[in-house]
Amino acid sequence: MGSLRWGILGTGGIAHAQTADLLANGFTVTAVGSRSQASADRFAAEFGIPTAHASYEALAQDDRVDVIYVSTPHPLHAPNALLALDAGKHVLVEKPFALNAREADAVVGRAAEKGLVVLEAMWTRFLPHMNRIRDIVRSGGIGEVRTLISDHTQLLSDDPLGRLRNPLLGGGALLDLGIYPVSFAWDVFGAPSKVFASGTMTQTGVDRQTAMILDYPEGAQAVLLTALDEPGPNRSTVIGTRGRIDIDSVWYTPTSFTVFDAAGAPTEHYSSDVVGRGMQFQAWELERLVAEGAGPNDVLPPAQSIRIMETLDEVRRQLGLSYPAES
């Protein structure tokens, strides 16, 4: 573990967080690439990274890089991932994996052709408390799971040109925040049989808030909410026929949860003890996959990242939300 040489593509907010977690956990970061030399230089100086490239292309061509972390706005995820794969690099791509399932499919197909690992940076999937919850759910610890209630609601910037509200940058609550509860629902239940969605748009024409119900073949349901202009609880509850799991706020970050039995008595309490923000776990997973020759990926296989995009595509179809940049 920690043997690959990482390159950071893009120097924005989440690139800072991911790089800090890589360095705090013994990973090797050898290069950064930005649209401008000044920004690459600043980022490299801040983190002590040896090489600063003035373009994403130069980063992709750097022989001292094995894996590239793509941290650009959503519409660039697929093109930037393809750039890295074509240069022979493994790729960790920020969520959402792409703008739509078609783009996601192209990325996964290219990685397979090249024999390279691609992983969606849905960091929550790889957090220790989520691993424990997955074990409880899969081992029948709360009986047959019937319901997931989950929100990702934040009060974010109202800048109409910023990436959160700008359709040209893939804005909207769904792709930025709503993907977390949708991905969690996929983790718990797999593929939905029906998707229902209703939302409200911003003046810029992206979704401001979206409510979703996902139905599953055995009658289970996920009830999900996302919004970008209100500070929500950010809690999740998984309910089964013999108990429930309440995940404390903020459920998608390293946090605590409690398992309750059918009578409402607590039977397990879990508290996370994580160094940094918790983005190192997805990096360890990528390094494990590379070490094992793109071996078994049970936590978030690329094929599932495509299917998650299909669910998001269907939600967007019902909202009437399309993006100018999508192919």
Ligand SMILES: NC(=O)c1ccc[n+]([C@@H]2O[C@H](COP(=O)([O-])OP(=O)(O)OC[C@H]3O[C@@H](n4cnc5c(N)ncnc54)[C@H](OP(=O)(O)O)[C@@H]3O)[C@@H](O)[C@H]2O)c1
């Ligand atoms: N995992 C998480 O917890 C988490 C949290 C926040 C965001 N994200 C994801 O990470 C991605 C980036 O989010 P962010 O919050 O880091 O965004 P950000 O702060 O705006 O940074 C995005 C970076 O992308 C590059 N970029 C390339 N083309 C751009 C363009 N046309 N406009 C703006 N920036 C452009 C820029 O880097 P250069 O100038 O160096 O080229 C910029 O600094 C999003 O897809 C988001 O979903 C994930």
